[in-house]
Amino acid sequence: MADDQLSRVFSALADPTRRDIVARLADGDATLGELAKPYGVSVQAVSKHLKVLEDAGLVSRRRQAQRKPCHLEAEVFDLMTAWIERYRRQAEERFRRLDALLAAMDDDSDSADITTHDPARRGAAS
Amino acid sequence: MADDQLSRVFSALADPTRRDIVARLADGDATLGELAKPYGVSVQAVSKHLKVLEDAGLVSRRRQAQRKPCHLEAEVFDLMTAWIERYRRQAEERFRRLDALLAAMDDDSDSADITTHDPARRGAAS
């Protein structure tokens, strides 16, 4: 995997177990042992998941006696939403312009062939 | 990798090349050949990237003569932002309550009721 933070964050959240861990940490800090219980895997496996989340900056941990509770660092979410929103907006702006163009061509129709974008596709989710 | 769509979307965007492809498609549809040019890898490699994006629902393609232009399906972004916002909000709400609790304990410092936040509560995800 690439070593930039955005890649690490997306990659970390690509795993359902790690997303579930994040979901539980949104509710409150927890230790490795607590986090590991619900899953049918070893504590060591969950420890690895935690390390991935930590490397992505999504989780921080501070030693506290023997324990080392995990804390969700929600700010990193902003990195993703910023990226996502940027290109969503860009795509939407592009659609807006295309729709305007098509509308204009509808008014005075018989010029220009438009093969670059099929308006029938708009709004078709996946 | 897990086979649910959220995992596929996060996983697809965990790769910088694929994010760059998405960025370029936000600017307008493009063919495989066009997309492949800037990268120092084979056309086949880029074709694989496109397949990953297609399986995630981020890109659609329709045959058009020999070509098969790629089109960005920006609606899938909503799936991610919904997930991200949910847990960001949840974490922020939690912080808000904790701050309020600490403030209350500061005001009248011996009757604090710590049961308002139950750390054992489980949030389901994925």
Next chain:
DNA sequence: CTCTTACTCAACCGATCGGTTTAAGAAAGA
């Protein structure tokens, strides 16, 4: 029909991933 363009399929390769088991810290309590 042949040639060229655009794309895909299949096999392979090294690296990484998610999991295991086994072993080794690190900190508190007896």
Next chain:
DNA sequence: TCTTTCTTAAACCGATCGGTTGAGTAAGAG
């Protein structure tokens, strides 16, 4: 100190990933 509890490290394994090369398909253009 010895024990117990919680966490990490190391080695290993099968599966998947990102890339390659080489051959194959689809559809104009001559």
